[in-house]
Every structure is written in structure tokens, then in C-alpha cells.
Amino acid sequence: MPPKQTQKLTPFNVYVRWRPLPNEPGATEINKTQKPGDGGHLVSLSLPDASGPSSSRVARPWSSAPSFAKVFEAGDNNRSVYENVVSQTFPKIMAGKTCNFFAYGHTGSGKTHTIVGYDHEDPQQVGVCLSAAKELFQRIEELNGSAAPGDHDQKLAVGLRMYEVRKKSAFDLLNGHTECFIREGQDGKIHVRGETETLEGGKVRVKPILLVPCWTFEELRTVLEKGLDLRATGTSTVHDKSSRTHAVFELEIVNKALVEARDAVVERQAELVPHGKFATDVRIEEDMKGYIQTSDGGYMENPDYKVNQERIDAAEAIKREHEERVELAEAKVQEVFAGSQHSCLGGRFIFVDLAGSEYYDQKASSSAAGSKQTAQEKQEGRQINSDLFALKEVIRARSSNQARIPFRSSPLTMVLREHFLGSEDGFSAMILTVSPAADQYAATTNTVKYGNLVAVAGGS
Ligand SMILES: Nc1ncnc2c1ncn2[C@@H]1O[C@H](COP(=O)(O)OP(=O)(O)OP(=O)(O)O)[C@@H](O)[C@H]1O
Numbered sequence: 196m197p198p199k200q201t202q203k204l205t206p207f208n209v210y211v212r213w214r215p216l217p218n219e220p221g222a223t224e225i226n227k228t229q230k231p232g233d234g235g236h237l238v239s240l241s242l243p244d245a246s247g248p249s250s251s252r253v254a255r256p257w258s259s260a261p262s263f264a265k266v267f268e269a270g271d272n273n274r275s276v277y278e279n280v281v282s283q284t285f286p287k288i289m290a291g292k293t294c295n296f297f298a299y300g301h302t303g304s305g306k307t308h309t310i311v312g313y314d315h316e317d318p319q320q321v322g323v324c325l326s327a328a329k330e331l332f333q334r335i336e337e338l339n340g341s342a343a344p345g346d347h348d349q350k351l352a353v354g355l356r357m358y359e360v361r362k363k364s365a366f367d368l369l370n371g372h373t374e375c376f377i378r379e380g381q382d383g384k385i386h387v388r389g390e391t392e393t394l395e396g397g398k399v400r401v402k403p404i405l406l407v408p409c410w411t412f413e414e415l416r417t418v419l420e421k422g423l424d425l426r427a428t429g430t431s432t433v434h435d436k437s438s439r440t441h442a443v444f445e446l447e448i449v450n451k452a453l454v455e456a457r458d459a460v461v462e463r464q465a466e467l468v469p470h471g472k473f474a475t476d477v478r479i480e481e482d483m484k485g486y487i488q489t490s491d492g493g494y495m496e497n498p499d500y501k502v503n504q505e506r507i508d509a510a511e512a513i514k515r516e517h518e519e520r521v522e523l524a525e526a527k528v529q530e531v532f533a534g535s536q537h538s539c540l541g542g543r544f545i546f547v548d549l550a551g552s553e554y555y556d557q558k559a560s561s562s563a564a565g566s567k568q569t570a571q572e573k574q575e576g577r578q579i580n581s582d583l584f585a586l587k588e589v590i591r592a593r594s595s596n597q598a599r600i601p602f603r604s605s606p607l608t609m610v611l612r613e614h615f616l617g618s619e620d621g622f623s624a625m626i627l628t629v630s631p632a633a634d635q636y637a638a639t640t641n642t643v644k645y646g647n648l649v650a651v652a653g654g655s
Pocket residue numbers: 213214215269300301302303304305306307308309313434436437438439550551628
């Protein structure tokens with residue numbers, strides 16, 4: 196495959212994408228200009244009738260810093276966005292790195308159009324996620340072609356995970372919209388796992404978000420389309436299929452050995468649970484029998500019972516044995532990576548179709564659904580607002596190499612933590628989708644201001 200033309204890859208590039216002016220009677224367009232400057236493009240916005248200092252705060256002209264990597268005009272299609280933003284990151288993906296892409300903008304501005312697209316057949320219009328999947332299959336087919344015949348464990352596939360983050364949970368779009376809980380484990384890692392399943396013998400399994408390995412592009416597209424049918428949608432004044440959730444699409448290069456090794460970790464963890472619980476119960480029981488409360492509220496050894504340390508040690512030994520099995524299973528995952536003939540194994544694209552940015556600044560945005568919202572919608576709006584704020588803070592903290600990155604401040608940033616950490620040598624980008632309609636001026640300015648803050652910190 197010929198090398199693609201590349202542009203400078205910086206830690207976090209921010210792009211602006213103008214959607215076409217909606218075809219509505221009387222729709223007028225804002226004045227927008229862009230100029231190349233030192234370090235990026237500068238975007239200036241004003242209303243056609245903005246009359247200087249007397250304009251209200253939200254209607255005032257505004258200019259960004261020269262911070263944007265590129266500006267896409269309304270005539271630029273999804274293919275052009277794909278080629279300029281996503282495709283150039285393939286060398287990183289094929290080296291096993293992670294690259295993250297976010298679409299940020301107000302309702303109806305084109306986030307879903309950009310990430311997934313509404314026409315999956317037309318290569319010019321299909322969203323960047325499916326275009327990336329298509330190119331991934333082309334790349335891995337070349338590698339699979341050179342693999343030893345019969346080596347099925349090493350054959351590469353593209354694993355798809357798809358979930359939406361809503362309020363404090365993630366909902367698995369490839370597993371019947373199952374609610375998954377976002378928690379930090381004792382190991383400091385974030386686990387996104389479903390309900391607890393109790394199996395035979397007291398085994399307790401909590402399934403992670405499902406990864407569906409796909410062996411052809413057509414298979415992946417079918418799986419993705421089924422998942423899209425489950426996306427929660429609400430209504431808004433602008434766009435009657437407004438997405439009120441953050442949708443995350445992950446494409447990972449996997450092979451059978453990796454999928455099986457990860458499944459084995461989940462199994463071994465399930466086996467550990469009853470033994471861990473038994474060891475704790477034994478310790479508590481022995482402590483309760485071995486100590487008695489004194490009249491002043493303290494504790495003393497029970498003269499009539501000697502703590503059965505052997506019993507405690509035996510239960511702890513079985514628990515330790517199962518902990519070691521988990522560690523061995525985890526080591527096996529690392530062995531699969533180390534033993535793979537392909538350095539691209541584990542390479543990941545993460546695409547995030549963020550919820551509407553109108554929730555980020557409802558006071559200033561003329562498009563916010565505001566007064567028509569139910570109490571539940573208002574609560575969701577507050578959560579979206581705090582997620583988008585947290586995302587900006589994480590990007591800024593990361594870009595300025597702060598020692599403490601506030602991943603824990605929202606469920607969205609908790610879920611994305613692994614991807615941000617995994618993309619240290621990768622690449623991250625945000626596409627700001629904006630409308631040129633004059634009645635969306637406040638929302639558009641807010642989107643570009645948000646992106647400007649991210650871009651200035653990110654160094655695009
Ligand atoms: N750049 C574009 N070119 C052509 N059509 C576009 C473009 N951007 C958006 N549209 C069209 O505008 C409509 C709304 O776009 P889209 O669903 O992507 O918005 P959104 O930002 O995801 O909104 P929401 O947050 O409400 O889900 C769709 O019909 C989409 O096809």
C-alpha cells in the first residue's frame with residue numbers, strides 16, 4: 196500500500212468541520228473566516244448584523260487563537276475528513292498503538308454524520324469509523340496472506356466494542372444494551388463490567404463489555420448496524436434524533452489467541468471469587484469466636500476458644516492458589532502479545548460520538564432544549580455538562596504533563612482513562628462539528644471556544 200501524505204502529529208489535534216447550512220426557509224449564514232497562523236488555523240466568527248460593542252454577549256464577534264489543525268468546509272465530505280484526520284494515523288495503529296478521535300458539537304451539527312455516517316454504502320459519505328474498519332481489514336488481509344497456512348490462532352481480525360455512556364453507567368450495544376458499571380479496581384485500573392452472574396459452585400462472573408471479533412468488513416458492518424439500532428435517542432428542539440449519550444466505538448486488532456487468553460482471565464477471576472469470599476468468612480468467623488467484648492466496650496481473647504489459625508491458613512492458601520491462576524492467565528495475555536509475529540496486535544482506534552454540547556453551556560446556547568426538558572432530562576443534561584467539562588480538563592492536564600490527571604472526575608473520563616494512557620505514543624484528535632446557521636451562532640461559538648481551549652493546551 197503506498198504511504199499516505201502525512202501532516203505533523205502532535206499530542207492532540209483539533210479540527211473544525213462546518214456542516215452545510217440547513218435547508219430551511221429564511222436560514223441565514225454567519226460570517227466565518229479562517230486564516231493560517233503560527234501553529235494552526237485561526238477561526239473568526241460574527242453575525243451578519245453584529246453591531247460592535249452594543250451586541251449582546253452571545254452575539255459578539257469572536258476569534259480563536261491560531262490553534263486548529265485544519266478547517267473542513269461544508270463541501271468537504273466524510274472521505275476527506277477520514278483521509279486528513281484518521282488515515283494518516285495507520286503507522287501508529289500498525290505499531291500496536293491507540294489513537295482516539297472525538298466528535299464534539301451541538302445537536303444536529305454532524306457528530307454522528309462524521310463518526311458513523313448515515314449512508315454506509317457510499318465510500319464518500321460513510322463515517323470515519325467504518326472507513327477506518329475497511330482500511331484495517333485491507334491492512335490485516337495483507338498480513339494474514341503471509342501467515343503460515345493453518346495458523347488460525349495468529350490470524351488477525353478486527354474486534355469491535357460499542358457502548359454508550361449515560362449518566363454513571365455504560366450500556367453495551369453489542370450485548371442487548373446491558374448496563375455495565377464503571378468502577379476502579381484494587382489494581383487502580385478502571386473496570387466496566389455488567390451485572391454479577393452467579394454460576395454453579397458459587398462462581399461469580401462479571402462480564403466486561405463485549406468484544407466481537409469480526410473476520411470480514413461486511414461482518415463488522417452488520418454487527419455495528421445492529422448495535423446502532425440500540426442507541427438511545429431522545430428529542431430536542433433542533434434534531435429529533437438527538438443523542439443524549441456519549442457513544443464509544445472501539446476497533447482493535449485481535450487474534451483468536453488474544454480473545455481466548457482474555458476470556459480465560461475472566462473465567463479465572465470468576466473462579467477466584469468464591470474462594471476469596473470463603474477465606475474472608477473463615478477469618479471473620481474465627482475472630483468472632485476468638486475474641487469477646489469486655490464490659491468497657493473493648494475486646495479480649497476468649498479463654499474458651501483458641502483461634503483456629505490452621506483453618507484460616509488453609510482457606511487463605513486456596514485463595515492464593517486461585518489468585519496465582521488469575522496472574523498466570525494475565526501473564527498469558529502478555530505472552531500472546533510478546534509471541535505475536537505482528538506488532539499491530541492490540542492496535543486500537545477509539546471513536547467517541549460525544550453527547551450534544553448544548554448541555555455544556557445551556558445559559559448561552561440558543562439551541563438548548565432547556566425549558567422543555569423533564570426533570571430526568573435536566574439531570575442527564577447536568578451529567579453531560581460535567582462529563583464534557585471533565586474531558587476538557589483531562590486533555591488539558593495531559594497535554595501540560597501534569598502529575599495528576601483528573602480521570603476520576605466523571606464516568607466518561609474514567610472509561611476513557613485506559614485509552615488516553617494507551618495513546619501516549621499514539622495520537623488523539625477532536626473534530627468540532629459546527630453549523631453556519633445564524634440562529635445557532637451562540638452554540639457554534641461555544642463549540643469553537645471549547646475546542647480552542649483544548650487545542651491551545653493540546654498543541655495542535
Ligand atoms: N457535514 C455534513 N454534510 C451533510 N450533512 C450533514 C453534515 N453534518 C450533518 N449533516 C446532516 O445533519 C443531520 C444531523 O446530523 P447528525 O445526526 O450527525 O448530528 P449530531 O451532531 O450527531 O446531533 P445529535 O447530538 O442530536 O445526535 C443529519 O441528517 C446529517 O446527515
